[in-house]
Amino acid sequence: MEAKQTITKSYEDYDNVLFDKTQALIGIIIIIGLIIFGTYLNSLKVSLPMHLFAGVSMGYILSRGRFGFAGE
Numbered sequence: 001m002e003a004k005q006t007i008t009k010s011y012e013d014y015d016n017v018l019f020d021k022t023q024a025l026i027g028i029i030i031i032i033g034l035i036i037f038g039t040y041l042n043s044l045k046v047s048l049p050m051h052l053f054a055g056v057s058m059g060y061i062l063s064r065g066r067f068g069f070a071g072e
Contacts, residue, residue: 034056041048
């Protein structure tokens with residue numbers, strides 16, 4: 001009987017799957033857009049950029065955490 005082989009792949013095999021350069025570009029564009037929108041909100045009312053930051057960070061944390069509003 002043949003022994004079972006464990007299939008291991010190196011990190012380089014998953015390089016294209018884990019990180020795509022367009023994802024980094026889109027992320028930078030979104031962050032720049034949020035900063036510009038935050039400065040616009042600051043001209044309307046001083047507390048609005050803090051609300052924007054709190055909402056974006058809570059959304060990011062809940063989407064990356066083990067649980068979210070929608071469940072799994």
